[in-house]
Amino acid sequence: MSKQRVIVVGNGMVGHKFIDSVINSDNAENYEILTFSEEPRLAYDRVKLSSYFSGSTVDDLMLTSEEHYQSAGVIYTLNDKVVDIDHDNKTVKLASGKVERYDKLVLATGSYPFVPPIPGKDQPHCLVYRTIEDLEDITASAQESKVGVVVGGGLLGLEAANALKNLGLETHVVEFAPRLMAVQLDEGGGNLLRRKVEALDVNVHTEKNTKNITAGEKHRYRMEFADGSYLETDMILFSAGIRPQDELARNCGIDVGERGGIVIDNYCRTSVEDIYAIGECALWDSKIFGLVAPGYQMAKVALSHIDGGKEEFTGADMSTKLKLLGVDVASVGDAHARTPGAQTYTYEDGVNEVYKRLIVSEDRKKLLGAVLVGDVEAYGTLQQMCVNSMDLPEAPEQLILPASDGSAGAAMGVDALPDTAQLCSCLDVTKGDIVDAVQGGCCTMGDIKEKTEASTGCGGCAALVKSVMDNELKNLGVEVNNHLCEHFNYSRAELADIVRVKKIESFDELLDSHGNGGLGCEICKPTVGSILASFWNDYVLEDKHMGLQDTNDIYLGNMQKDGTYSIVPRVAGGEITPDKLIVLGEVAKEYDLYTKITGGQRIDLFGAQLHELPEIWKKLVDAGFETGHAYGKSVRTVKSCVGSTWCRYGVQDSVGMAIAVENRYKGLRSPHKLKFAVSGCTRECAEAQSKDIGVIATENGWNLYVCGNGGMRPRHADLFATDLDDETLVKYIDRVLMFYIRTADRLQRTSVWLENLEGGLDYLREVVIDDKLNIAQELEDEMTSNIGKYQCEWKTTIENPEKLKRFRHFVNSDETDSNLAYVVEREQRRPANEQERENQIPAVEVTA
Amino acid sequence: MSANAVSDEQQTQWIEVCDKNALDSDTGVCALINGKQIAVFYVGKLDEVFAIDNYDPIGKANVLSRGIIGTQGEHICVASPLYKEHYDLRTGECLENSDIRVTAYAVKIENGKVLIAV
Numbered sequence: 001m002s003k004q005r006v007i008v009v010g011n012g013m014v015g016h017k018f019i020d021s022v023i024n025s026d027n028a029e030n031y032e033i034l035t036f037s038e039e040p041r042l043a044y045d046r047v048k049l050s051s052y053f054s055g056s057t058v059d060d061l062m063l064t065s066e067e068h069y070q071s072a073g074v075i076y077t078l079n080d081k082v083v084d085i086d087h088d089n090k091t092v093k094l095a096s097g098k099v100e101r102y103d104k105l106v107l108a109t110g111s112y113p114f115v116p117p118i119p120g121k122d123q124p125h126c127l128v129y130r131t132i133e134d135l136e137d138i139t140a141s142a143q144e145s146k147v148g149v150v151v152g153g154g155l156l157g158l159e160a161a162n163a164l165k166n167l168g169l170e171t172h173v174v175e176f177a178p179r180l181m182a183v184q185l186d187e188g189g190g191n192l193l194r195r196k197v198e199a200l201d202v203n204v205h206t207e208k209n210t211k212n213i214t215a216g217e218k219h220r221y222r223m224e225f226a227d228g229s230y231l232e233t234d235m236i237l238f239s240a241g242i243r244p245q246d247e248l249a250r251n252c253g254i255d256v257g258e259r260g261g262i263v264i265d266n267y268c269r270t271s272v273e274d275i276y277a278i279g280e281c282a283l284w285d286s287k288i289f290g291l292v293a294p295g296y297q298m299a300k301v302a303l304s305h306i307d308g309g310k311e312e313f314t315g316a317d318m319s320t321k322l323k324l325l326g327v328d329v330a331s332v333g334d335a336h337a338r339t340p341g342a343q344t345y346t347y348e349d350g351v352n353e354v355y356k357r358l359i360v361s362e363d364r365k366k367l368l369g370a371v372l373v374g375d376v377e378a379y380g381t382l383q384q385m386c387v388n389s390m391d392l393p394e395a396p397e398q399l400i401l402p403a404s405d406g407s408a409g410a411a412m413g414v415d416a417l418p419d420t421a422q423l424c425s426c427l428d429v430t431k432g433d434i435v436d437a438v439q440g441g442c443c444t445m446g447d448i449k450e451k452t453e454a455s456t457g458c459g460g461c462a463a464l465v466k467s468v469m470d471n472e473l474k475n476l477g478v479e480v481n482n483h484l485c486e487h488f489n490y491s492r493a494e495l496a497d498i499v500r501v502k503k504i505e506s507f508d509e510l511l512d513s514h515g516n517g518g519l520g521c522e523i524c525k526p527t528v529g530s531i532l533a534s535f536w537n538d539y540v541l542e543d544k545h546m547g548l549q550d551t552n553d554i555y556l557g558n559m560q561k562d563g564t565y566s567i568v569p570r571v572a573g574g575e576i577t578p579d580k581l582i583v584l585g586e587v588a589k590e591y592d593l594y595t596k597i598t599g600g601q602r603i604d605l606f607g608a609q610l611h612e613l614p615e616i617w618k619k620l621v622d623a624g625f626e627t628g629h630a631y632g633k634s635v636r637t638v639k640s641c642v643g644s645t646w647c648r649y650g651v652q653d654s655v656g657m658a659i660a661v662e663n664r665y666k667g668l669r670s671p672h673k674l675k676f677a678v679s680g681c682t683r684e685c686a687e688a689q690s691k692d693i694g695v696i697a698t699e700n701g702w703n704l705y706v707c708g709n710g711g712m713r714p715r716h717a718d719l720f721a722t723d724l725d726d727e728t729l730v731k732y733i734d735r736v737l738m739f740y741i742r743t744a745d746r747l748q749r750t751s752v753w754l755e756n757l758e759g760g761l762d763y764l765r766e767v768v769i770d771d772k773l774n775i776a777q778e779l780e781d782e783m784t785s786n787i788g789k790y791q792c793e794w795k796t797t798i799e800n801p802e803k804l805k806r807f808r809h810f811v812n813s814d815e816t817d818s819n820l821a822y823v824v825e826r827e828q829r830r831p832a833n834e835q836e837r838e839n840q841i842p843a844v845e846v847t848a
Numbered sequence: 849m850s851a852n853a854v855s856d857e858q859q860t861q862w863i864e865v866c867d868k869n870a871l872d873s874d875t876g877v878c879a880l881i882n883g884k885q886i887a888v889f890y891v892g893k894l895d896e897v898f899a900i901d902n903y904d905p906i907g908k909a910n911v912l913s914r915g916i917i918g919t920q921g922e923h924i925c926v927a928s929p930l931y932k933e934h935y936d937l938r939t940g941e942c943l944e945n946s947d948i949r950v951t952a953y954a955v956k957i958e959n960g961k962v963l964i965a966v
Contacts, residue, residue, distance in 0.1 A: 519891065519917065522915070526916070559930070811866045819903075819909065
């Protein structure tokens with residue numbers, strides 16, 4: 001069978017989703033995919049568009065890359081637009097004049113911002129909020145403006161207002177309706193939202209119908225309203241809703257609705273054979289769906305139909321939960337109580353600024369809708385109840401009333417949810433998928449995310465997914481037990497608290513006071529050793545700590561497969577003088593050490609025997625080196641690019657910052673190893689976004705990224721804070737690291753820690769930036785204390801004859817291990833493998 | 849002072865290895881006895897010494913003396929520093945794989961000296 005040629009018109013979120021679904025389907029090889037976008041780049045995340053103003057880059061927003069499309073065989077053209085469809089001959093014509101043949105055509109042209117027909121709307125500084133180019137225009141305009149007005153008080157309008165506020169403008173919202181978010185909220189909810197928004201210095205003007213935009217007196221423009229009042233501003237941002245982009249379909253004889261939108265059936269087919277429409281351009285049952293989840297669903301349905309399947313689109317739940325200008329807002333189902341006979345329950349707490357309303361059926365058995373402002377904890381429960389038509393409890397009001405003990409209201413048992421309940425609408429993950437994943441062995445949120453992708457979109461379902469996971473673990477009889485090992489009925493985080501609060505200074509003290517007897521083991525000893533080092537930072541080979549140290553720490557080197565060690569001196573920031581390089585070369589030559597450059601910009605010398613370690617380190621310390629802690633679960637390296645001192649593009653001195661950061665945190669022991677990087681500009685040559693702590697220079701300071709990882713399970717670091725000065729940067733890193741040290745599990749990298757941290761990145765920001773727990777000073781003091789006790793462990797060791805005695809293979813002989821055997825490969829030695837040992841390939845003589 | 853006899857004590861010949869104070873609490877050292885590498889461990893809390901082969905039969909290297917000492921239930925054991933299998937210090941048995949064991953040796957402390965029976 002020859003390949004079907006599918007052309008996807010538009011490469012927005014939904015168009016991309018369709019293509020991605022084809023690429024990942026079992027029948028991918030049956031299709032040749034072409035896509036055209038009039039934008040200069042492939043699909044990006046428009047839902048998170050506003051994060052562009054809080055520091056996200058275009059790259060952060062991208063949903064795919066040209067490389068990815070190329071490797072998947074997708075043919076794409078940017079900056080070009082389909083202008084005509086010849087459905088008799090099944091071809092499309094592009095603005096560039098090119099003609100392409102199709103077997104199936106998928107219209108994913110999206111929508112455009114509606115700008116009301118107000119005289120004066122086409123002047124400069126009158127903008128819209130839809131694409132990355134729009135954001136660039138807004139940023140440029142803001143630099144020449146003091147006051148900004150958003151026309152439209154809906155969901156997007158409030159997001160736009162947030163953007164203007166972030167850009168430092170005096171911000172106004174002008175709304176035609178009597179309240180904000182009139183589509184999603186009732187009067188009570190809208191009023192509370194308004195109070196909260198106004199408290200954030202955003203001026204709200206409702207029931208204002210703009211008649212004219214003329215020149216202003218104090219500011220660039222004057223907006224004249226129908227009621228005779230006016231407002232002066234320097235910039236106007238229209239965000240008064242969207243309209244389906246149906247021009248192409250309209251011009252080519254495809255049916256469109258009276259008020260716009262390409263008419264589709266349950267299979268997403270348009271009125272013309274072999275042409276489909278999906279996303280915001282499509283009109284199903286006289287409705288346009290302006291959310292991404294229904295668009296994704298349509299993409300799935302269209303592909304299913306093309307592929308011969310029978311999936312149908314039967315409408316979508318338009319419930320929403322979001323944070324606008326820091327205010328939590330949620331709307332479920334029939335929020336306006338339009339269903340005949342609908343009854344309502346309302347809870348309003350003027351003190352804590354919480355508004356909740358339930359809309360229930362006439363017989364009070366089913367939930368029809370809900371409005372939540374200020375506290376959206378109940379959203380997951382209510383949305384599921386509504387969508388799955390579940391029976392309400394006897395007293396429905398309990399769902400929104402705070403419990404008398406002050407905790408949140410009665411939550412629905414997740415047991416009651418049907419397996420088909422969709423928990424994650426972004427990625428279409430059901431309760432059944434989560435249950436299967438748990439039965440298949442997933443037992444952390446990290447596992448669940450990796451296996452099912454649930455909560456990896458907007459993240460709004462995380463709490464619900466976690467309770468389904470916990471519940472299923474309980475059903476399976478899995479005792480969710482995070483005890484460290486048989487010697488302690490505590491998790492690592494709990495032990496860290498005990499050590500810190502009770503000022504415990506040795507393993508035996510902790511085992512005697514909080515353990516279960518026995519001697520400890522290779523799990524708890526190094527863990528406690530690490531905790532003691534994190535808080536008190538004693539010399540790790542002190543008598544009381546020595547027996548706790550893991551394989552590598554106890555000899556201050558990395559044990560290799562044959563029992564020899566590797567040596568990695570610190571090369572802060574990757575900067576090294578020729579003289580020091582020569583010393584490393586000379587030492588390596590003298591001891592015949594296999595030499596390799598590490599990923600962290602330093603030099604690793606392999607094959608040193610125990611008795612050689614002190615001699616080698618003496619030479620290195622004398623030459624000005626210090627230990628690199630490559631053997632520890634501790635801060636390893638701070639990788640850097642060359643930065644503004646040499647690079648034509650650098651905007652800050654990244655090497656200088658990397659060295660300062662490395663010297664500050666060197667030797668810090670932690671639940672797992674820590675890697676840092678500092679890049680001198682957004683080109684990101686130091687790959688900081690794959691590190692636990694990543695720092696990227698901006699024109700105005702530094703952007704801080706946290707909890708990235710390369711290695712086994714790569715994770716892009718999250719942008720934590722932007723444009724920081726040196727002092728604030730260090731302060732935040734201090735706090736993040738100490739909070740991690742306090743709360744992480746044993747051997748939990750920062751990436752997994754963050755994924756399992758309840759409340760995620762937002763919570764981490766609240767703790768570190770807003771000091772929600774009131775511990776910021778403590779965290780900084782703990783870090784200061786740790787840093788104050790830094791010592792080069794090798795320097796201390798070579799000056800201590802008692803400790804040096806242990807660096808020999810035999811306690812009763814000067815002989816060395818006769819079992820070592822090496823062969824030469826690429827001019828250096830390496831351990832002989834078993835076959836080579838048996839075949840007696842001439843071994844390299846090992847110096848005694 | 850105690851002795852952990854594995855073989856029949858009457859036939860054993862005790863060989864002096866080192867001073868007791870050459871042993872650090874809760875760590876091991878390696879002794880060379882008649883050409884054989886033997887790991888010797890001192891558990892401070894029990895004031896007891898143990899001795900097993902130094903060769904790790906799974907990691908295939910002479911490293912067991914450098915492992916962490918601890919307990920697994922009733923077993924006093926060392927965890928191999930290479931891949932962390934546990935070896936019972938009294939019997940030499942590998943707790944993860946009953947087919948694998950190393951030799952355990954009788955060892956005692958007398959007059960401040962460590963003595964091993966081979």
